[in-house]
Amino acid sequence: MVRRHPALTAVITISLLVMGLVLAGIPVQEGLGILGLLFVLILPGYALTAALFAPGILDAPEHITIAIGLSISAAAIGGFVLNLTPWGLRASSWAMFLGSISLGSSVVGLSRRRGAPMSRPLATTTRPKRRRGKAFLVVAAVLVTAGSIMVAYRGAATQRYPEFTQLWIQPPVDAGHGSVRIGVRSMEAAPRQYKLRLEVDDAVVREWSSITLNPGGTWETTVVLPVRRASVERIDALLYRLDRPADVYRRVELWGGNEVNE
């Protein structure tokens, strides 16, 4: 009795789909999800196994092992091969390389299986009641494992660390003469209000009396200095928290000898 081979047909279908989408330039990598994962890590090895081994030669554990091993080998060696090509290691070249392996091997595998008799599944000897009991245990194990992952994930996501605020100063890349870029980013636990003072050689040239940032918020600005850059020795930016105005919370400085656009 001859049967079709849905698995190899699925390999061909998925391979053609992924290759087609990627080569058409459609940015679907993130949408490929599980298909992309199968395309890279499972399909090449499965197809190669079907092409290289006649049905019945390998038992299930051997089949799985060799399929995974061949997939890993295909990708590991494929990177080296693609590096020798003008296209390099990009989505399109990977799609062509791995897809070709999967398609070619699937075709060979299908031809090897043409005319092969259908294998009969093993007759089960367990009673229905016992099968239901085991199924319940399996489902329970999966649910508890999923629960473990959720517990750990939530614990990591909500772990408390000391809060902090970043302050930085940089000469901007494309600004005019004598300008600097200042930024503040809050990684505090609650909204904060800050005061920022900019000094040039200890003289205040600019002050922002109230900068409010929510957790994760960023404030940046480019400041054109009122004096020529060549005559400046040092530029200081001092950040204060409005709930503690007497203490310098963060401090950065830029020396005149540092690279600033002149």
Next chain:
Amino acid sequence: MTVQAAEKRTLVDAARNASSYAAEAEGPGWGHLPALGLIGACGLLLVACAYTAGRADLPVGTLLRWIGLLLLFVPTAFRLLSPAAARRERIGLLVVLAMNFYLVKVLYSPLEFRFSDEFQHWRSTDDIMQTGRLFQFQHFLPTSLVYPALQNVMVALISLTGLDIFSAGIVVMGLVRLLFVLALYLFYEQALDSAYVAGIASLLYMANPHYQFLNAMFTYQAFALPILAYVLFIIARKQRTHDVGSVGLHLALLLSLVTVVISHHLTSYLLLAFLVLWTLATFWRQRKRNGLYEPHRPEIGGTTILLFVLIVTWLVYVATVTVGYLVEPVSAVASELISLTTREANPGAVFRPPQGPSWERYTSYAAVGVLLIGLALGTLQIARKHQRNALVLALGLGSFGYLGGVALRFTSGGAELAGRSFPFTFLPLAFVLAVGLAELSRLPRRPWIAQLVLVLPCIGIYLGGLTSGWPPYWARLPGPYLVEASERSIEPQGVEAAKWARSALGRNNRMATNFTNFHLMGSYGAQDPVFGTSALFFAPRIGSEQVAEIRQKELDYFVVDKRLSSMLPVRGFYFEGWEAMAQRYTEPIAPGMLAKFDGVPNVSRVFDSGDIVIYDVRTLSHGP
């Protein structure tokens, strides 16, 4: 399969099975796998709760962790030591156990990498994603660039799924974990045609000190080891296949040999060493036996030669940097070992016992004792009953490599090498131990007490692995920040500083910093951190000598973490393992040493996040 080949195979197998162990259960059932799977899942849940408790700094976390880890291992060990389990069930139990152990590592840090080695490979992968090319130079871990197999798989997966590096790494290492457990079991099974021995050997391998964490990290060694097991399985399988499927196995072997060579240097060298042993054992044992001719198996010799050629070719034409990377530490350790044997050195002076509570130290020592006894028993059984089996003979000889690992602990630089050798030396050792244990199972009567006696050594080895393995006792649970405490030092302020450096400073600036920020800046920061700068940090001020060193090293930035002065370094050093006071600190680094960059002319303080400050020293280094 031809009739003649089938008959020949049957006769050979019958001869080989003459000494098979406890009557192997057959049948399609899954036995107790569902129930044991549920128990294992409960153990995993306890471990997850332990991690959550650790993050909240609750002491109950330690107890929960121990109970959870025991629940994962002990019930499965009981079942695998029972002759009643069918082959299918054994494989299922081992797969479930292996994946649960993998989740023990993943759940430790489910949001980001935390182990220093993982950052190095994160960077390698990121560089390839940026450029689309291999072999882009990087100071971080030069050898990882010339063994790009892991990165190739990662880049393929990321390119076609859009996953980030961390998520893709979890998937890839999970898949090779599955490959490892299956390949290892099947390899062991091929050796003695015994699912019983293979199950015990696989279980004991998973009890090695580094299986749960080091073997599961996102590193090229952890990636290559399953490929090694896969190669061994293919070779062993080929030796039992006469005609059918041999072309497929030949191609699978060729591809896997190439993969292991381009995956990791030491793994391929140690594989070669084992194949040499196997080849020698094969040609030595090739003789007429029981009226049957042992099938002539020259392929093992050909495979060994092929692997040698591949290794040399890769080393000469691509990976020459490996020589310098390996020669220095290996020769240093070798000269120390020679000094020990000639009594020029005192082993007690350099031996560092495992850290932690005293009961853990005694457990570690006891586990070594159990391993040595098991090694002796297993070796005896091999000599008595299996000396005509070339593969078993090779495994028996290879198991003595474990003694080399023990000896390395008595050198100053060998403790880490010893630790990194266990994943390899346990491969043959676990099999030899299983042979010894399986022999004990041939008792005529096997009450549950007898089975308990068999399980106790397994539990002892497992506990010894937990107490002497990674992570060290102070990092077994995630928790609040500690100074230079490996994974306990990875926290948001350092990570965000590194990300700022990448976006604001550009890539590949040469940076001087402490060990933790070295890895963060080198990975998330895409910078070029430089080793050997500890003297600059310990100098009381920036004088002409320090300026000269900054220029000589072409440093661009200093990343100063003021928390270093708040406590002693948990790992014993702040910057490099060879810094002047490493392992001998009695007080933290002085705050003044870290603040000396403030007010230095032409040293700009460009970033301040409270604890982390970044200084721009390009004017000092390169001139105005």
